[in-house]
Amino acid sequence: xxxxxxxxxxxxxxxxxxxxxxxxxxxxxxxxxxxxxxxxxxxxxxxxxxxxxxxxxxxxxxxxxxxxxxxxxxxxxxxxxxxxxxxxxxxxxxxxxxxxxxxxxxxxxxxxxxxxxxxxxxxxxxxxxxxxxxxxxxxxxxxxxx
Numbered sequence: 001x002x003x004x005x006x007x008x009x010x011x012x013x014x015x016x017x018x019x020x021x022x023x024x025x026x027x028x029x030x031x032x033x034x035x036x037x038x039x040x041x042x043x044x045x046x047x048x049x050x051x052x053x054x055x056x057x058x059x060x061x062x063x064x065x066x067x068x069x070x071x072x073x074x075x076x077x078x079x080x081x082x083x084x085x086x087x088x089x090x091x092x093x094x095x096x097x098x099x100x101x102x103x104x105x106x107x108x109x110x111x112x113x114x115x116x117x118x119x120x121x122x123x124x125x126x127x128x129x130x131x132x133x134x135x136x137x138x139x140x141x142x143x144x145x146x
Contacts, residue, residue, distance in 0.1 A: 008086040011135050012057040016082040020049045020062045046070050048114050083131040091118050091136035
């Protein structure tokens with residue numbers, strides 16, 4: 001049986017959009033998904049809306065203003081896939097494991113994210129160009145890996 005501290009599950013897929021309200025009709029009409037949880041994550045300069053899709057969700061990320069990581073992403077790349085997030089159990093322990101493996105996260109410690117999660121990001125250069133988010137706490141979390 002696999003070691004539970006290495007069992008990651010997809011939590012959500014982040015999609016950068018210029019406007020949540022303009023993006024929602026596609027998800028409604030094409031996939032039958034409705035926006036559930038919404039919030040503003042001021043520390044990251046975004047408004048988010050989560051659309052539940054089975055065990056995982058889609059997070060629409062709309063920038064607040066012209067600054068912040070999502071606003072920069074939209075300027076450079078336009079709308080589209082921003083990140084893939086995985087539930088990670090005890091986040092601080094996972095971050096330390098990654099540092100020891102030579103794969104340091106962008107952050108030095110977990111920080112608050114949407115839906116009451118603690119989060120950290122792994123640089124895209126480590127994951128074939130995909131920004132990876134690890135999440136812990138909040139709804140649907142994995143048990144601690146300690």
